[in-house]
Amino acid sequence: MKFKNDRPIYIQIEKFIRENILKGKWGSDDRVPSIRELAVDMEVNPNTVMRAYSELQDQDIIYNKRGIGYFINENARKKVMQQSKKNFLQKQLPQVFNQMELLNINFNELEEYYREYETKGEDNETIK
Amino acid sequence: MKFKNDRPIYIQIEKFIRENILKGKWGSDDRVPSIRELAVDMEVNPNTVMRAYSELQDQDIIYNKRGIGYFINENARKKVMQQSKKNFLQKQLPQVFNQMELLNINFNELEEYYREYETKGEDNETIK
Amino acid sequence: MKFKNDRPIYIQIEKFIRENILKGKWGSDDRVPSIRELAVDMEVNPNTVMRAYSELQDQDIIYNKRGIGYFINENARKKVMQQSKKNFLQKQLPQVFNQMELLNINFNELEEYYREYETKGEDNETIK
Amino acid sequence: MKFKNDRPIYIQIEKFIRENILKGKWGSDDRVPSIRELAVDMEVNPNTVMRAYSELQDQDIIYNKRGIGYFINENARKKVMQQSKKNFLQKQLPQVFNQMELLNINFNELEEYYREYETKGEDNETIK
DNA sequence: GTGGTCTAGACCACC
DNA sequence: GTGGTCTAGACCACA
Numbered sequence: 300m301k302f303k304n305d306r307p308i309y310i311q312i313e314k315f316i317r318e319n320i321l322k323g324k325w326g327s328d329d330r331v332p333s334i335r336e337l338a339v340d341m342e343v344n345p346n347t348v349m350r351a352y353s354e355l356q357d358q359d360i361i362y363n364k365r366g367i368g369y370f371i372n373e374n375a376r377k378k379v380m381q382q383s384k385k386n387f388l389q390k391q392l393p394q395v396f397n398q399m400e401l402l403n404i405n406f407n408e409l410e411e412y413y414r415e416y417e418t419k420g421e422d423n424e425t426i427k
Numbered sequence: 428m429k430f431k432n433d434r435p436i437y438i439q440i441e442k443f444i445r446e447n448i449l450k451g452k453w454g455s456d457d458r459v460p461s462i463r464e465l466a467v468d469m470e471v472n473p474n475t476v477m478r479a480y481s482e483l484q485d486q487d488i489i490y491n492k493r494g495i496g497y498f499i500n501e502n503a504r505k506k507v508m509q510q511s512k513k514n515f516l517q518k519q520l521p522q523v524f525n526q527m528e529l530l531n532i533n534f535n536e537l538e539e540y541y542r543e544y545e546t547k548g549e550d551n552e553t554i555k
Numbered sequence: 556m557k558f559k560n561d562r563p564i565y566i567q568i569e570k571f572i573r574e575n576i577l578k579g580k581w582g583s584d585d586r587v588p589s590i591r592e593l594a595v596d597m598e599v600n601p602n603t604v605m606r607a608y609s610e611l612q613d614q615d616i617i618y619n620k621r622g623i624g625y626f627i628n629e630n631a632r633k634k635v636m637q638q639s640k641k642n643f644l645q646k647q648l649p650q651v652f653n654q655m656e657l658l659n660i661n662f663n664e665l666e667e668y669y670r671e672y673e674t675k676g677e678d679n680e681t682i683k
Numbered sequence: 684m685k686f687k688n689d690r691p692i693y694i695q696i697e698k699f700i701r702e703n704i705l706k707g708k709w710g711s712d713d714r715v716p717s718i719r720e721l722a723v724d725m726e727v728n729p730n731t732v733m734r735a736y737s738e739l740q741d742q743d744i745i746y747n748k749r750g751i752g753y754f755i756n757e758n759a760r761k762k763v764m765q766q767s768k769k770n771f772l773q774k775q776l777p778q779v780f781n782q783m784e785l786l787n788i789n790f791n792e793l794e795e796y797y798r799e800y801e802t803k804g805e806d807n808e809t810i811k
Numbered sequence: 812g813t814g815g816t817c818t819a820g821a822c823c824a825c826c
Numbered sequence: 827g828t829g830g831t832c833t834a835g836a837c838c839a840c841a
Contacts, residue, residue: 307815307816307817308816308817309816309817318529321529321530322529333827333828333829334828334829334830335827335828335829343817343818344817344818344819344820345829346817346818346819347816347817347818349829349830350816350817352829353830357741363560363828363829364826364828365560365563365564365824365825365826365828365829366824366825366826366827366828366829367825367826367827367828367829368827368828368829369828369829380530383526383529383530384530387523387526387527387530387532388540391522391523391526392523392540392544393544394519395515395519395520395523396541396544396545398511398515398519399515401446401449401450401511402449402508402511402512402515404515406538406541409541410534412516412520413524413534413537416520416521416524417524432747432749435749435839435840435841436749436840436841437840437841471841472841474840474841475840475841478840478841563824563825563826564825564826565825565826574785577785577786578785599826600826602825602826603825603826606825606826636786639782639785639786640786643779643782643783643786643788644796647778647779647782648779648796648800649800650775651771651775651776651779652797652800652801654767654771654775655771657702657705657706657767658705658764658767658768658771660771662794662797665793665797666790668772668776669780669790669793672776672777672780673780691830691831691832692831692832693831693832717812717813717814718813718814718815719812719813719814727832727833728832728833728834728835729814730832730833730834731831731832731833733814733815734831734832736814737815747813747814748813748841749813749814749839749840749841750812750813750814750839750840750841751812751813751814751840751841752812752813752814753813753814
C-alpha cells in the first residue's frame with residue numbers, strides 16, 4: 300500500500316479500515332486482518348498497525364477478543380457513517396463553500412466540476 | 428487568535444495572510460503587520476510569524492524592506508488566486524466528491540447544503 | 556459468562572471456582588464441572604479452563620481423577636480462605652485506605668457506604 | 684522510580700501524574716515535566732512516557748502547546764477527582780465489601796484494620 | 812529545546 | 827497463532 304506523506308501512516312490505516320466498513324466489505328462481528336498480517340501486507344511496522352487498531356477500539360469501531368483478533372463492532376457502520384457525515388457537513392463542506400467565495404466560484408461552476416468528476420469515475424464503478 | 432492543533436501554526440498564519448489578500452484587505456505595496464505586532468496579536472512566538480513571512484516571501488507574495496517592514500507584492504493577488512484555485516480543484520474538490528460517494532450524498536443534497544450555507548452567510552457579508 | 560477485559564480469563568475462572576468454594580457451594584470431594592462443560596458454559600476455549608484448573612491443582616485446591624474429573628480437595632476451603640484473607644489484608648485494604656486519603660474520605664463516610672451496601676445486598680442473600 | 688510488575692508502566696506513570704494533581708502538586712496551567720525529562724528521571728523509554736501523556740491528553744487532563752510542552756488542564760483536578768471517586772465507589776468498594784462477606788469479616792474488624800493503618804501512616808504525613 | 816512518528820526487534824501473556 | 831508492552835534509536839517538524 301502506498302501512503303501519502305502529509306498525514307501519519309496510522310491515520311491512513313484507520314481511514315482504510317473505516318472506508319472498508321462504509322463500503323460494506325466488513326460487517327458486524329467480521330474479523331479484520333490480524334495486526335501482523337496487515338503490517339506485512341502494507342509493509343509497515345506492526346506497531347503502526349497496532350496504533351491504528353487501538354484508536355479504532357477506543358472509538359468502539361472494533362473490539363478485541365483476547366488471543367484471537369480484532370472484530371467489527373455491532374454498530375460500527377452506523378457510527379462510522381455518523382462520524383464521517385458530521386465531519387463532512389461541519390468541517391469539509393463549510394471550508395469548500397468558504398473557499399468558493401474567496402475564489403469567486405459560483406454553484407454552476409461547481410456543478411461542472413462535479414459532472415466532470417462523475418464521468419471520469421464511471422469506469423471504476425463498473426469494475427467494482 | 429485561536430489556532431487548530433492539527434496543522435502547524437505558521438501554516439495557519441500564512442493562510443490568514445493569503446485570505447486577507449484574496450479578500451482585498453491588503454493591496455499592492457500595502458504594508459502587512461510587523462512580525463512583532465502580529466506575534467503579540469496572535470499570542471505566538473515571533474519566530475513562528477517569521478517563518479510564515481519567510482515562506483510568503485519565498486513565493487513572492489510579500490517582500491521586505493529592511494528596517495521598515497513587509498509589503499504586498501505587485502502580483503500577489505493574482506498569484507495567490509492561482510495557487511488557491513489549483514489546490515481547490517486538484518485536491519479539495521476530488522476529496523469532497525469522493526467522500527460524497529462513500530456517504531451516499533448526491534448532487535441535489537449538495538445543492539441544498541450550499542443554499543443553506545449561502546443564506547446563513549449573508550449577515551456577515553453585509554457587515555464587511 | 557461475561558469476562559472483564561482487564562484481567563486474564565483463566566484468572567477470572569479461578570476466582571469463580573474459589574468463590575464457590577468459599578460460599579460453600581462445593582464441599583470436600585465434590586466434583587467440579589468438567590473442563591468441556593465449563594468451557595461451553597462460559598463460551599471460552601477449553602484450554603483456558605484447563606489452565607485455570609491446572610493452577611488450582613498446583614495449589615492443592617482441587618485434584619484430578621484421571622478419566623473421571625476434578626474434585627475439591629479436603630482442605631480446600633481452609634486454604635482458599637487463608638489465601639484470600641492474606642490478599643485482602645495485605646493488598647486490597649491498604650490500597651483502599653490509601654485511596655481514601657487521596658480522595659479525602661474519612662472513616663465515617665466509609666461506614667455510610669458500608670451500610671448502604673449492606674441493605675442493598677439483603678435481597679440477594681435471601682434468594683440464595 | 685520503581686514500578687510494579689503487575690501493571691503496564693505507562694499506566695503507573697498515568698497514575699503518578701493523576702496523584703500529583705490530586706495532591707495539589709500541579710495546578711491549572713502548570714507545566715508537567717517534559718517527556719524526555721520524565722523518561723530519564725524514571726529510567727524508562729520516552730515512548731513509554733509519551734503513551735501515558737497521550738492517554739491523559741485524550742481524557743482532557745493535560746493539554747499540549749506545540750513545541751513547548753504539556754500543561755495541566757483547567758478542570759483537571761475536578762475531573763481526576765470525579766473519575767477516581769467514581770471508580771472507588773463503584774468498583775473498589777463493592778469488591779471490598781463483597782470480599783468481606785466471603786471472608787466473614789464484619790465492619791468492626793474493618794475499623795480495627797483502619798486504625799492500624801492510620802497510626803502506621805502518621806510518620807509519613809508529618810514528613811510531607 | 813519541545814513533541815510526534817516510525818522502525819526493528821525483543822519478550823511476554825494469552826488462547 | 828493472537829495482541830500488548832517496552833526499548834533503543836532514528837528522523838522530522840515545530841517554537
